[in-house]
Every structure is written in C-alpha cells, then in structure tokens.
Amino acid sequence: MDKPLEDILVVDFSQFLSGPSASLKLADLGARVIKIERPKTGDICRELYISNVRMNGDSSVFHAINRNKESFTANLKNRKERDEVWQLVEKADIVIHNFRPGVMKRLGFDYKSVQKVKPDIVYGEISGYGDEGPWKDKPGQDLLVQALSGMSWLSGDAGEGPVPMGLSIVDILTGAHLAQGLLACLVRRGIKQDQRGGLVQVSMLESAVDFQFETITTFYQDGGERVSRSETNNAHAYLGAPYGIYQTKDGSLALAMASIPELADLLHCDSLRTFTNPRKWYEQRDEIKTILGTRLTDKTTEEWLKILEPADIWCADVLSWNELIESKGFKALDMIQKVEMGDGFSSQTTRSPLTINGESLLSSVGAPKLGEHTKSIREEFIDGN
Amino acid sequence: MKPLEDLAVLEFSQYMSGPLAGLKLADLGARVIKVEPPVTGEGGRHIDIKGMYVDDNSLLFHTINRNKESYVANLKVEEDFQKVEHLISQADVMTHNFRPGVMEGLGLSYEQVKKINPRIIYAGISGYGTEGPWSNKPGQDLLIQSLSGLTYLSGDQGDLPTPFGLSVIDILCGNYLVQGILASLVQKGKTNKGAHVEISLLEVAMDLQFEVITTYLNDGEKLPNRAKEGNAHAYLGAPYGIYQTATGYLALAMTDLEILGQIIGLDSLGDYSAAEQFDCRDEIMDKLRVELKNKSTDEWLDLLEPADIWCADVKDYKEFLNHKAYRVLEMDQTLKLKSGKGLTTTRSPIRIDEERFFSSMAAPQLGEHTKVIEKEFDLDLLYE
Numbered sequence: 001m002d003k004p005l006e007d008i009l010v011v012d013f014s015q016f017l018s019g020p021s022a023s024l025k026l027a028d029l030g031a032r033v034i035k036i037e038r039p040k041t042g043d044i045c046r047e048l049y050i051s052n053v054r055m056n057g058d059s060s061v062f063h064a065i066n067r068n069k070e071s072f073t074a075n076l077k078n079r080k081e082r083d084e085v086w087q088l089v090e091k092a093d094i095v096i097h098n099f100r101p102g103v104m105k106r107l108g109f110d111y112k113s114v115q116k117v118k119p120d121i122v123y124g125e126i127s128g129y130g131d132e133g134p135w136k137d138k139p140g141q142d143l144l145v146q147a148l149s150g151m152s153w154l155s156g157d158a159g160e161g162p163v164p165m166g167l168s169i170v171d172i173l174t175g176a177h178l179a180q181g182l183l184a185c186l187v188r189r190g191i192k193q194d195q196r197g198g199l200v201q202v203s204m205l206e207s208a209v210d211f212q213f214e215t216i217t218t219f220y221q222d223g224g225e226r227v228s229r230s231e232t233n234n235a236h237a238y239l240g241a242p243y244g245i246y247q248t249k250d251g252s253l254a255l256a257m258a259s260i261p262e263l264a265d266l267l268h269c270d271s272l273r274t275f276t277n278p279r280k281w282y283e284q285r286d287e288i289k290t291i292l293g294t295r296l297t298d299k300t301t302e303e304w305l306k307i308l309e310p311a312d313i314w315c316a317d318v319l320s321w322n323e324l325i326e327s328k329g330f331k332a333l334d335m336i337q338k339v340e341m342g343d344g345f346s347s348q349t350t351r352s353p354l355t356i357n358g359e360s361l362l363s364s365v366g367a368p369k370l371g372e373h374t375k376s377i378r379e380e381f382i383d384g385n
Numbered sequence: 386m387k388p389l390e391d392l393a394v395l396e397f398s399q400y401m402s403g404p405l406a407g408l409k410l411a412d413l414g415a416r417v418i419k420v421e422p423p424v425t426g427e428g429g430r431h432i433d434i435k436g437m438y439v440d441d442n443s444l445l446f447h448t449i450n451r452n453k454e455s456y457v458a459n460l461k462v463e464e465d466f467q468k469v470e471h472l473i474s475q476a477d478v479m480t481h482n483f484r485p486g487v488m489e490g491l492g493l494s495y496e497q498v499k500k501i502n503p504r505i506i507y508a509g510i511s512g513y514g515t516e517g518p519w520s521n522k523p524g525q526d527l528l529i530q531s532l533s534g535l536t537y538l539s540g541d542q543g544d545l546p547t548p549f550g551l552s553v554i555d556i557l558c559g560n561y562l563v564q565g566i567l568a569s570l571v572q573k574g575k576t577n578k579g580a581h582v583e584i585s586l587l588e589v590a591m592d593l594q595f596e597v598i599t600t601y602l603n604d605g606e607k608l609p610n611r612a613k614e615g616n617a618h619a620y621l622g623a624p625y626g627i628y629q630t631a632t633g634y635l636a637l638a639m640t641d642l643e644i645l646g647q648i649i650g651l652d653s654l655g656d657y658s659a660a661e662q663f664d665c666r667d668e669i670m671d672k673l674r675v676e677l678k679n680k681s682t683d684e685w686l687d688l689l690e691p692a693d694i695w696c697a698d699v700k701d702y703k704e705f706l707n708h709k710a711y712r713v714l715e716m717d718q719t720l721k722l723k724s725g726k727g728l729t730t731t732r733s734p735i736r737i738d739e740e741r742f743f744s745s746m747a748a749p750q751l752g753e754h755t756k757v758i759e760k761e762f763d764l765d766l767l768y769e
Contacts, residue, residue, distance in 0.1 A: 004568040004569050004571060004572035004580070005568050005571060005572070008571075017596075025561075025564055029565075029568040030568075048639070049659075049663075050596070050597070050600055050618075050620035050621055050663075051600060051620045051663055052622075052660050052663050052664070053600050053603070053604045055603055060596070060599050060600040060603060060604065061596045061599075061600070063599060064598075064600075065595075065596065129710060130713065130714055132713055133709060133710045133713030133714070134710050134713075135710040138697070139693070139695045141639075141695050142638075143617050143618070143625065143636050143638045144636055144638055144695060144696070144697035145697075146617075146636070147627065147636035147697045147699040147700070148697050148699075148700050148710075149700070149705055150701050150702040150704075150705045151551075152627065153702075154550030154551055155539055155540070155548065155549055155550035156539070156540055156547060156550075161615075161627060161629060162627050162634055162636075162699045163540055163547065163550075164616075164617040164618075164627060164636075165538075165539055165549045165550075165551075166538030166540075166547075166611070166617065166618050166619055167538055167593065167594065167596075167597065168596070168618075169549070169593075172557070173556075173557065173560065176561065176564070177560065177734050177735050178735075179564050180409060180413070180560065180563050180564060180567065180735060181413075181736075181737055183563075183564060183567035183568055183571060184388040184389055184413045184414075184567055184737070185388055185737065186571045187389060187392075187567055187570045187571055187574065188388040188389070190570075190571050190574025190575065198388065198738055199736075199737065199738050199739060200735065200736070200737055201735075201737075201739070202734055202735055202736070203714075205711075205714065206714055206716060206734035207734045209711075209714075209716050209731050209734065210733070210734040211551065211553075211556060212551065213448055213730065213731045214434065214445055214449070214551070214552070215551065216731055217444065217447075217448040217728075217729070217730040217731065218434055218435055218437065218444055218445075218448075219706070220729040220730070221437060221439070221728065221729075222435060222437065224702070224703060226701065226702075226703065227701065227702060229550070234550065235527050235548040235550065236527070236548075236550050236551065236552070237550055238434050238435045239433075239434065239435075240433060240435075243527065244527075245531060245536065245545060245547075245548060247545060252545065252546050254527050254528055254530070254531035254548075256523075256525045256526070256528055257432065257525075278433060279433065279436040279438075280436065281433070281436075282433070282435045282436045283436065309522075312523070314523045314525045314527075314528060315528065316522070316527075316531045316532050317531065317532065318531040318532075318536055318546045319531070319532050319533070320534055320537060320608055321534040321537075321598065321601055321606070321608060321609075322608065324532065324533060324534050327519075328517065328518045328519075329513055329517055329518050329519030329522075329532075329587075330587070331517075332513075332516060332517025332519070332520075333513070333517065333585070333587060333588055333591075335588055335591050336602065347599070347603045348599070348603060349595065349598075349599040350592055350598055350599065352592070353561055353584050353585070353588035353589045353591070353592040354562075354565045354582065354583070354584050355582070355584065356565060356568075356569065356580055356581065356582055356583075357581050358581065
C-alpha cells in the first residue's frame with residue numbers, strides 16, 4: 001500500500017521513549033526514520049533492560065520502540081562527522097530531539113541553525129518541564145513526572161499511598177502530542193502551499209497535565225477538593241458507582257457506567273434499590289460499591305456476564321495477556337506482527353493500531369543494530385562518497 | 386496562526402474518544418462542528434463526573450467539547466439528512482465512534498460518504514474492530530483496560546486488578562486517530578485523494594502496552610509480576626517505585642544502586658549485580674523502605690538531587706497546580722460560559738512557532754450554531 005507519509009524523511013536525535021515513540025508512529029505511517037546515535041553506546045535505551053531481557057544484544061524495549069528505523073552513528077563533537085549529519089539534515093523534512101534544554105544549541109543543531117540551511121524544516125523538541133521555570137533542569141523521566149503532576153493519586157484505593165500508572169504513560173502521550181504537532185505543520189506546508197516549516201515544542205509535564213484535563217478541570221470547578229479515591233474498587237476517582245473492578249466467585253468483573261436500580265433488578269439485589277438519584281452515585285459510591293462487592297462474589301464472572309451483557313450493561317471480564325491472546329476477539333484483530341533485523345534475528349511485536357483504506361500499517365523491518373546503516377546512508381546522501 | 390486553520394471537521398462522535406480527537410484538531414486551528422441528534426444531543430452531555438453540571442451539560446462534556454460548534458440534525462429525517470450530505474460535501478474531515486453498522490444504517494458509511502465527497506478524510510473509532518466476535522461489545526475505557534491485560538500492571542503484587550485511574554485508552558485513541566487524520570491530509574496535499582482511517586480502542590490498548598507485550602512475547606510469555614510494595618512498573622528493577630518518608634513520599638526512578646546506597650547510608654546496596662536489581666527487587670525495596678522513613682522528603686531531595694539521582698516529591702493537585710513550575714507553563718485558560726461565568730480548564734500541550742494556543746470558546750449548547758451553519762454552508766437554500 002501507499003502509506004501516507006512515504007517520501008517524508010525524519011532525522012531523529014532523540015533517545016529513550018518519548019521522542020523515539022513519536023518517530024515510530026511516523027515510521028508506521030510511512031516516513032523514513034534515521035536515528036542519529038553516538039558511536040559505541042548509541043541510544044541509551046539499547047541498555048535499558050526490563051526484567052533482564054536482552055534480544056540480540058539490545059533491550060526488548062529498544063526493539064519495540066525502534067523497529068522500522070535506520071541507525072546512523074556520528075560523534076557530533078567531531079567536525080567531519082557533524083558535517084555529515086548536516087548533509088542529512090539538509091535533506092530532512094522533520095528533525096526530532098529530546099535533549100535537556102540548551103544541549104542542541106551547544107551541538108549546533110538548534111532550530112534556528114537548522115532553519116537557516118533548511119527553511120521549511122519541521123523541527124520537534126521534547127523537554128521534561130518546558131524551557132523556563134524552577135524545574136527546567138530536572139530529569140524528564142516518566143515516573144517523576146507522574147509523581148510531580150498529581151497523577152499518582154488517581155489510581156488505587158483510598159487507603160493506599162500514591163499508586164503510579166504502571167507504564168511510561170507520560171512518555172507515550174508526549175510522543176503522541178509531538179507527532180500531532182509535526183503532522184499539523186506538514187499539513188500547513190502541503191495543503192496551504194505555504195513553504196514554511198515550523199517549530200513544535202512539547203514537554204512531558206504539559207502532556208501529563210493534558211492527560212489529566214478532565215480531572216484538573218473538575219478540581220478547579222469543585223473548589224479544589226482533595227482527590228478522593230473510593231474506599232474499594234476504585235477505577236476513576238471522579239466517577240460515581242458502580243465504576244470499578246469487582247471480585248466474583250472465580251475472578252473479577254469490570255463494571256463501567258450503569259444505572260443502579262437497573263443493576264438492582266438484574267442482580268436481584270434489593271438493597272441497591274434505594275439509590276435512585278444518578279447525581280448522588282458519586283457521593284454514595286462507597287456504600288453502593290460495598291453492597292455490589294458483596295453480591296458479586298455469589299456467582300462466577302461468566303454467570304454474571306450472561307445476565308448483564310444481554311441487558312447491554314457495560315461490563316467485561318478481566319483478562320491476563322494469556323487469556324487475551326487465546327481469545328477469538330483478539331485473534332480477529334491480527335495485532336501481532338513478526339519483524340526481522342538485518343542479521344536475520346526475528347521477533348514478535350505489536351503493529352500500529354491504525355488502519356488506512358482498509359489496510360493495517362504493517363512493517364516487517366526490525367530495530368537496527370547500532371550504525372547498521374551508516375555506510376549505506378553515507379553512500380546515498382553524503383557528498384564525496 | 387494555527388496550522389489547521391481553514392479545515393472543517395464534522396464530528397459525529399460522542400463521549401470521549403472521538404470528541405477528544407475533535408478537541409485536538411480544534412486546538413490546532415480546525416473548525417470543528419459537532420453533528421448531534423435533537424433533544425438529547427450526544428451522550429457525553431449526560432456523563433456524570435462527580436455529579437457536576439454546568440449550564441445543563443455535564444462538566445465532562447464542557448471539558449472535552451470546548452472550542453467546537455454544535456449543529457443539530459435528525460439523520461432519520463430526509464430533509465435533515467440532505468442538509469448533512471451538503472455539509473459533508475464541503476468538509477475536509479469527519480469522525481465517528483458509533484458501534485459497527487450504525488453509520489451504515491444511517492446511510493453514512495465511508496463508501497456512501499465517498500460518493501458525496503471523494504476528498505474527505507473519514508475517520509472511525511470502534512471498540513474492538515469492525516468484525517470479529519467482540520465487535521458489538523460496548524467500547525468503553527474501563528472495559529477495554531480490563532480485557533487487554535492492562536489492569537495487572539499497576540498496584541502491588543497482592544492487589545486486585547488495578548485500572549489506570551483515567552480514561553487512558555479513550556485519550557490515547559483520540560490522539561492516535563488525529564495522527565491518522567493528519568497523515569492522510571498530508572497525503573491529500575500531494576494526491577488530492579481522501580482516505581478512510583480506522584482505529585479501535587482494543588488495538589490502542591495493545592499499542593499502549595507495546596514495550597511490555599514485546600517483552601512478554603519474546604521471553605517465554607511470562608506474565609507481569611508487580612513489586613510487593615510501592616510498585617511503579619512491573620518490569621523494572623529496584624529502586625523504581627514510590628517510598629514513604631518521614632513526611633510524605635518520594636519517587637525513585639532508574640538509578641545506580643551503589644551510588645544511591647552511598648548517599649543514603651545503605652552500603653549493602655552496592656552488593657547487588659545489575660541483574661539482581663530486578664531479580665531481588667522486593668528485597669532491595671524493603672531495605673530502602675526502612676531507611677527512607679528516617680528523613681523528610683525534602684531532606685532526601687537535598688541529598689539526592691545534587692548527585693543527579695532521578696527522584697521527585699509526590700505532589701497532589703493543590704501542591705502541583707499552585708507551584709511556580711506549573712504556573713510558568715501558563716497551562717490554564719478560562720472559557721466564557723453562556724451564563725456569563727468563567728470555567729477554568731487547561732490548554733493544548735503543543736506549542737508551535739513558540740506560540741501557546743488558547744481559546745476562550747466554551748462548549749456549545751445543543752444546536753447553538755445550527756442556524757449560522759445553515760446560512761454559511763448554504764444549507765438553507767436547499768429547501769427554498
């Protein structure tokens with residue numbers, strides 16, 4: 001298929017997750033992404049092992065984030081190698097980095113300098129906390145941003161301490177926001193016949209705030225009340241009962257928004273009948289959840305689903321990955337793809353969640369070995385080779 | 386100037402995922418028109434957050450639908466349908482997030498819309514894909530979290546499945562849909578052709594977990610094992626997590642254990658190998674838990690930050706939103722409500738050409754812009 005960003009060239013100086021997740025999205029949409037990595041060590045993410053898993057010399061995380069990209073090594077402090085990178089940048093549509101503020105300027109590849117040689121460049125940068133203010137030099141790391149931005153008081157139950165969300169959610173959202181801004185500038189450049197590029201800046205802290213836009217707006221509107229998770233079964237500190245995950249006789253059951261009197265009927269649970277005012281299901285959530293929690297342990301998840309699903313109650317089983325991957329619903333998505341590296345090493349990973357004109361955005365290209373494409377890129381792009 | 390100015394987006398979406406995509410496009414400059422059924426409007430107007438309503442609509446609706454217009458049409462009535470067709474013929478993008486089959490039933494499937502406007506970018510969100518045994522299940526955030534395995538990543542080892550306490554799948558889905566829409570607009574700039582962009586919440590939930598699922602798939606399908614206490618990531622070794630101090634809490638990210646041990650007076654941390662940071666995670670975290678209770682969070686930060694140990698205070702909204710580091714971002718903006726009151730919310734997180742994008746336009750009342758839009762898009766001429 002013709003992927004929408006074919007013929008777009010991205011030169012990516014970023015490392016870890018936030019920047020590289022943005023360039024992965026662009027790669028899956030068809031762009032050609034060249035990672036600029038320092039010799040010997042490369043992107044630090046290559047050594048960020050999780051549960052000690054190493055695949056063909058690099059971390060599993062690196063593989064997941066950097067498939068479908070090329071690797072070019074250059075020491076940016078060496079004049080000759082820096083000049084080579086400049087020749088790449090001159091041909092790029094997009095440049096991305098996520099260094100702390102000031103670093104790109106010292107290396108000479110800040111927006112103003114790049115814009116001088118490539119006026120229509122779309123230049124994306126990610127910082128931890130913006131480029132001013134008291135936190136600007138703090139490390140821009142996911143858990144720290146979760147901790148600082150109030151996010152860790154939203155999950156878990158009332159009696160617990162802070163409970164972070166167990167993935168690098170801020171990195172992922174920041175990357176998504178960066179990709180959005182970059183694409184919007186490409187739209188401006190293309191559709192409008194406006195030959196201007198653009199500077200796109202996002203920060204992890206702003207993306208963390210944007211992620212919490214509903215709850216922060218509610219916090220402002222309720223006069224600044226302390227966030228209050230429900231005593232049990234919390235799934236969203238600002239939503240009323242029954243919203244939560246409950247234990248059943250043999251497992252768990254998730255219940256989203258639903259009418260309490262309707263649940264009383266379906267579950268044969270008379271003590272729920274008195275909760276008739278939907279606007280009170282927030283302040284009464286602990287009471288309601290306690291009653292529900294007790295009743296739901298009487299039957300198995302399957303038995304409850306058979307009663308609730310036909311009534312179109314928003315409910316679901318709670319699955320582990322093993323159970324999910326075995327399910328027909330998951331198999332129908334065909335979400336796992338096999339990728340292969342230049343040296344033949346192959347592995348399994350997920351594909352892009354987008355489908356365009358009826359086709360999934362698949363790519364069988366695995367993550368690059370450090371400097372794997374330096375030579376071929378030199379031959380293709382760099383004068384004198 | 387905002388980059389998407391002059392683009393018209395029709396939003397047939399409801400609740401969160403689709404309208405979030407609309408909000409992102411609006412904040413980047415597009416004109417977003419919600420096409421809503423009469424009387425009730427879209428379902429999101431009635432989704433209760435903490436029981437709070439503003440100008441007769443839920444506060445949640447206000448938050449997600451600011452900076453948009455509302456056009457009312459009963460798509461089952463011929464006259465209204467023709468007006469909407471006419472509107473579609475002039476639009477650049479349309480979005481929907483109905484269950485599979487609903488848009489077809491209304492006569493607005495991609496195939497049908499393409500005949501009205503071959504250059505449109507048509508973007509649809511489903512819960513679980515448009516075919517397969519789950520396609521008619523309700524596509525709701527918590528349910529998708531529960532089905533996708535995500536609830537085994539947060540909380541501690543002994544805890545029940547613990548969801549992320551926000552509509553994370555909806556939010557990410559809306560953001561990814563925008564990527565598909567914008568990339569298709571880039572392509573349209575070259576080919577002058579429209580496109581059909583599709584995404585599902587379940588695929589987004591898998592994408593969100595792409596790093597850990599890749600690890601799982603290539604490491605013998607071992608299920609996640611959350612830390613015993615203070616878990617922040619089931620796959621990362623010690624000290625990654627949150628710890629109680631004498632006054633509150635402290636978050637510790639990846640760090641060299643030996644250096645950390647020297648600073649806090651726990652020399653035995655230096656004895657663990659790199660592999661043991663994960664394999665002996667609970668043992669190391671236990672040691673840290675005992676030691677870190679001995680000083681206040683501020684005292685620890687004073688010791689750890691100068692050594693560039695990745696650590697932070699754990700703040701709540703009151704502390705965070707009043708902090709200078711937050712205020713300097715100028716992240717708040719005030720919407721002008723119809724009642725004359727203001728509603729404070731946050732702005733777009735994206736800065737372009739050093740400009741922060743603000744908009745004081747509040748969420749629309751149901752049908753607030755129907756007349757203006759009919760005039761502007763010449764819909765009123767159809768029946769004259």
